[in-house]
Amino acid sequence: MNNSRIAVLASGTGSNVRAILQAAAAGSCPVETALVLSDKADAGALTIAKEAGVAQVLHITPKDYADRAAFDMACAEVIEAAGCHWVVLAGYMRILSEAFVQRFPQRIINIHPALLPAFPGADGAGDALRYGVKITGCTVHLVDEVLDGGPILAQQAVLVNDDDTRETLLNRLHTAEHQLYPATLARLVEQGFRLEGRRVIWRE
Numbered sequence: 322m323n324n325s326r327i328a329v330l331a332s333g334t335g336s337n338v339r340a341i342l343q344a345a346a347a348g349s350c351p352v353e354t355a356l357v358l359s360d361k362a363d364a365g366a367l368t369i370a371k372e373a374g375v376a377q378v379l380h381i382t383p384k385d386y387a388d389r390a391a392f393d394m395a396c397a398e399v400i401e402a403a404g405c406h407w408v409v410l411a412g413y414m415r416i417l418s419e420a421f422v423q424r425f426p427q428r429i430i431n432i433h434p435a436l437l438p439a440f441p442g443a444d445g446a447g448d449a450l451r452y453g454v455k456i457t458g459c460t461v462h463l464v465d466e467v468l469d470g471g472p473i474l475a476q477q478a479v480l481v482n483d484d485d486t487r488e489t490l491l492n493r494l495h496t497a498e499h500q501l502y503p504a505t506l507a508r509l510v511e512q513g514f515r516l517e518g519r520r521v522i523w524r525e
């Protein structure tokens with residue numbers, strides 16, 4: 322399997338999909354996005370991927386499957402058939418079944434809009450703002466069975482301003498994400514890592 326081939330799973334706007342595709346086109350991120358898959362028919366990510374000429378752009382409807390495990394297995398089969406080494410989550414709003422996570426050990430990556438382990442869950446940016454932290458940021462991490470709980474690959478700090486709203490903070494978090502995600506994918510492909518307990522140690 323070619324370790325530069327990625328599948329991106331996205332449910333929403335797709336700004337991270339765009340950032341990855343643009344970085345790859347610019348030569349700063351040596352990945353080939355072979356597949357973009359969404360559980361939402363109207364996901365912006367699908368439009369962005371089609372416009373960028375991604376080979377396979379798919380919407381798979383969860384309601385067509387008996388349960389979460391069956392839906393996830395259908396997705397896993399498409400990902401494997403496309404020869405993708407990495408499963409890159411970019412605003413994918415579904416909890417992954419254990420069987421899916423175990424099928425791609427240490428090969429599923431997620432980005433979260435907070436400095437984990439602080440503020441996991443659906444609204445990391447809003448939760449950080451409401452809590453009153455002065456520094457937040459974004460985290461790229463491996464996905465394991467614990468929601469937002471896998472080993473951390475990279476983080477980038479973002480300062481919280483006194484006049485921030487959730488929206489203004491999210492805008493700056495997105496800017497940070499759009500740098501951090503492609504840069505971390507590049508390291509995964511070019512450098513690789515090993516795990517010491519929970520610690521990700523990048524290879525020389």
Ligand code: GRF
Pocket residue numbers: 331332333334335336337338411412413432433434495498
């Ligand atoms: C990002 O903020 C990411 O951290 C979170 O979902 C959001 C996706 O945004 N997991 P987009 O669809 O890539 O614009």
